[in-house]
Amino acid sequence: MTQFRGSHTVLATPFTAGGRAIDTSALRRLVDWQIESGSHGLIPLGSTGEFLSVSDDERTQIVETVVEAADGRVPVLIGTADEWTDKAVRYSIEAEAIGADGLMIISPYYSSPTEDELFEHFRRISDAVSIPIMVYNNPSTANVDLRPEFVARLGKLENVRYIKESSGDISRVREIHRISDRVSVFAGYHPFESLAAGAKGYVSVIGNFLPAESAAVCGLMDEGRSDEALNLYNRLIPLLNAIAGDKYVSATKCAMAAVDMPIGDPRPPRLALPDAEAATIQRMVKEFKAEVKVPEAMEAAD
Numbered sequence: 001m002t003q004f005r006g007s008h009t010v011l012a013t014p015f016t017a018g019g020r021a022i023d024t025s026a027l028r029r030l031v032d033w034q035i036e037s038g039s040h041g042l043i044p045l046g047s048t049g050e051f052l053s054v055s056d057d058e059r060t061q062i063v064e065t066v067v068e069a070a071d072g073r074v075p076v077l078i079g080t081a082d083e084w085t086d087k088a089v090r091y092s093i094e095a096e097a098i099g100a101d102g103l104m105i106i107s108p109y110y111s112s113p114t115e116d117e118l119f120e121h122f123r124r125i126s127d128a129v130s131i132p133i134m135v136y137n138n139p140s141t142a143n144v145d146l147r148p149e150f151v152a153r154l155g156k157l158e159n160v161r162y163i164k165e166s167s168g169d170i171s172r173v174r175e176i177h178r179i180s181d182r183v184s185v186f187a188g189y190h191p192f193e194s195l196a197a198g199a200k201g202y203v204s205v206i207g208n209f210l211p212a213e214s215a216a217v218c219g220l221m222d223e224g225r226s227d228e229a230l231n232l233y234n235r236l237i238p239l240l241n242a243i244a245g246d247k248y249v250s251a252t253k254c255a256m257a258a259v260d261m262p263i264g265d266p267r268p269p270r271l272a273l274p275d276a277e278a279a280t281i282q283r284m285v286k287e288f289k290a291e292v293k294v295p296e297a298m299e300a301a302d
Helices: 024-036 056-070 085-098 115-128 148-154 171-179 191-196 211-222 226-243 248-257 275-291
Strands: 006-010 041-043 077-079 102-106 133-137 160-165 184-187 201-204
Touching: 006 211, 024 041, 024 056, 041 077, 056 085, 077 085, 085 102, 085 115, 102 115, 115 133, 115 148, 133 148, 148 160, 148 171, 160 171, 171 184, 184 191, 191 201, 191 211, 191 226, 201 211, 211 226, 226 248, 226 275, 248 275
Parallel strands: 006 041, 006 201, 077 102, 102 133, 133 160, 160 184, 184 201
Antiparallel strands: none
């Protein structure tokens, strides 16, 4: 089974003008740039990828485009979440058939299911596929919290092998690894602190516009060069804070334009950032790129 490690960019989705269609040319360009910049993996159709704002046909188009463009150079994990278990199963089967290396799946995000209901949800998905699953814990958006003891229970399922931990509680990295030898943690927030606590990687939003820098933090930590990783991470924090919050999709897309990777505006109900906010973020990105040199680091181990 593929072992995932390092910085995996949770890809924003490029749209044509007015959000009318998926911009597949821009998506292929984004995939190539990510890989050439050192990203260790790619995750389309996560929250940053506006997975709730695309049709089923567009979902298939995105999966096919990313898998084909990546061409086995890095792992591709597909976001296959849905509120209805049957649809999550169908999306997961399709992603594997197209060639995905893994799946990333947030809990059903409206119904606030019990742990037994959640276990059955993930059991049905796990039984339907043969590729690794990264469950995604984000209590603030899913309305349920996958606590370490329950994560260990999920780890007994054949294909649940990773968790994207976005509760904000760094101690969970240590605790999950203490009680489960089958589930590896990827950071959703606080990547340096999580990697220092034993996380295997980082599901990175900032990697959309700073892929080399995000990968370098992981690579440096993997090499034991924590002082250099911390120095780079500290320089990234203002940008991490700038794209955080309710406008993170719009802010990320705005920042991507500052590194010559424009991918259009988000789909409604999201709006593009107001001009003043957009100008501030783009200035911050350009100043960062002009001032910060990325330390050379080997790629994270396979």
